[in-house]
Amino acid sequence: MVKITSIRALEILDSRGNPTLMTKVALSDGTTGVAKVPSGASTGIHEAVELRDGGNRYGGKGVTRAVKNVNTVLAKTMSSVDPLKQKSVDDTLLEADPSKGKGKLGANAILSVSMATAVAAASHLEMELFEYLRKNVISKTAKYQLPVPMSNVINGGAHAGNDLAIQEFMILPVGAKTYPEGVRYLSEVYHTLGTRMIKRHGRMAKHVGDEGGYCGYGLKGTIDAFEEIMGAIEEAGYTPKKDVVLGIDAAASGLFKNGKYAIDGKNLDASELLEFYLELEKTFPLQTVEDPFEEEAFADFAEYMKKTRIQVVTDDLTVSNPEIVHRAIEEKAGNALLLKVNQIGSVTEAIEAATIANKADWGVVVSHRSGETGDTFIADLCVALGTGQLKTGGPARSDRVEKYNRLLEIYDVLDGKCGYPGSDFRTAWRNY
Ligand code: PEP
Numbered sequence: 001m002v003k004i005t006s007i008r009a010l011e012i013l014d015s016r017g018n019p020t021l022m023t024k025v026a027l028s029d030g031t032t033g034v035a036k037v038p039s040g041a042s043t044g045i046h047e048a049v050e051l052r053d054g055g056n057r058y059g060g061k062g063v064t065r066a067v068k069n070v071n072t073v074l075a076k077t078m079s080s081v082d083p084l085k086q087k088s089v090d091d092t093l094l095e096a097d098p099s100k101g102k103g104k105l106g107a108n109a110i111l112s113v114s115m116a117t118a119v120a121a122a123s124h125l126e127m128e129l130f131e132y133l134r135k136n137v138i139s140k141t142a143k144y145q146l147p148v149p150m151s152n153v154i155n156g157g158a159h160a161g162n163d164l165a166i167q168e169f170m171i172l173p174v175g176a177k178t179y180p181e182g183v184r185y186l187s188e189v190y191h192t193l194g195t196r197m198i199k200r201h202g203r204m205a206k207h208v209g210d211e212g213g214y215c216g217y218g219l220k221g222t223i224d225a226f227e228e229i230m231g232a233i234e235e236a237g238y239t240p241k242k243d244v245v246l247g248i249d250a251a252a253s254g255l256f257k258n259g260k261y262a263i264d265g266k267n268l269d270a271s272e273l274l275e276f277y278l279e280l281e282k283t284f285p286l287q288t289v290e291d292p293f294e295e296e297a298f299a300d301f302a303e304y305m306k307k308t309r310i311q312v313v314t315d316d317l318t319v320s321n322p323e324i325v326h327r328a329i330e331e332k333a334g335n336a337l338l339l340k341v342n343q344i345g346s347v348t349e350a351i352e353a354a355t356i357a358n359k360a361d362w363g364v365v366v367s368h369r370s371g372e373t374g375d376t377f378i379a380d381l382c383v384a385l386g387t388g389q390l391k392t393g394g395p396a397r398s399d400r401v402e403k404y405n406r407l408l409e410i411y412d413v414l415d416g417k418c419g420y421p422g423s424d425f426r427t428a429w430r431n432y
């Protein structure tokens with residue numbers, strides 16, 4: 001039986017220049033797996049806990065304690081685990097830190113080992129990671145499908161230094177016939193948008209935010225941003241709604257203060273904000289809205305669900321936590337789950353959250369974090385789960401583009417023999 005012979009973590013930087021972990025798992029046959037852990041800015045209060053050092057070093061954000069936990073406690077604990085059994089790998093990791101939120105050893109430490117072990121196992125079996133996760137971990141055999149990318153072309157909220165309240169303005173290339181064609185749509189609209197905004201607002205508009213979308217310099221608010229994107233879609237030669245639809249992540253916890261949401265110079269209560277979303281749906285081809293209300297507002301999410309037919313995605317509300325996903329399903333507080341592996345801290349639990357969501361006929365959007373690395377694990381996970389949707393930022397900056405590129409590589413590995421859900425992005429997982 002192949003064994004884990006060493007686990008070694010080190011402190012590296014993420015795309016915002018903050019410390020994170022890179023962990024390498026080596027197996028007895030000489031194969032290895034590496035994983036780098038992402039980190040959010042608009043984090044949910046119930047997310048698994050990133051262990052940071054505090055103190056002065058890196059402004060308190062160092063991860064040397066988490067690194068040490070990998071190199072000592074976890075390396076020792078994992079030496080007797082079968083790396084080809086991801087469930088026992090993750091069970092062992094969870095036993096090593098049964099604290100709520102994995103705060104004792106650090107969810108960042110635990111996740112790095114969980115992911116790196118899966119990568120090493122795939123390598124040992126000479127399988128692509130997506131193939132290993134799908135066949136050996138998730139046990140699905142249906143045809144592969146590549147996701148519709150939800151690409152964040154204008155950044156706001158906690159991800160950019162502008163006055164836009166909405167955190168992410170996204171485009172979805174639903175009219176494309178294949179994933180590579182979808183990527184071309186994204187890139188063409190993105191560049192057209194940049195040129196338009198520079199013409200209108202000057203060269204400052206060229207700058208980008210944390211997730212590779214434009215920083216929105218000069219934009220007056222939500223409607224202005226939508227109109228700019230609509231103009232770019234048309235100018236790039238596409239038809240809004242038929243070829244490209246729109247999405248937002250309001251990340252509304254960040255707008256919420258004293259019972260009201262601060263947006264576009266107004267302070268709206270939940271029902272006024274709901275009316276605003278419904279108005280946006282009427283005016284623009286808006287088809288997916290994430291975190292429309294703050295992270296405890298299950299009832300407001302449910303109210304929105306009663307009044308809309310579009311995709312309502314829960315992120316901070318559910319934090320990829322199987323227990324909370326159950327609650328959101330029961331309370332009909334959405335119809336799609338945002339899946340961020342580091343919100344929960346292990347590969348098995350993330351897959352469990354996705355499975356619970358799909359069983360309830362919810363869509364699943366696999367997602368990056370605003371603080372990323374070049375790691376492409378989520379691209380493989382998305383194909384393995386067959387969710388049909390991936391959110392990984394603007395088509396610019398390596399931390400975002402590496403995921404788009406890994407999917408192009410997967411398309412090539414599959415010789416193009418894979419589905420692309422187009423406008424069925426929310427429900428396409430049903431066939432895969
Ligand atoms: C999000 O809110 O969906 C997101 C990707 O941002 P962050 O990683 O900052 O939570």
Ligand code: MG
Pocket residue numbers: 249251290291315316338
């Ligand atoms: Mg979000």
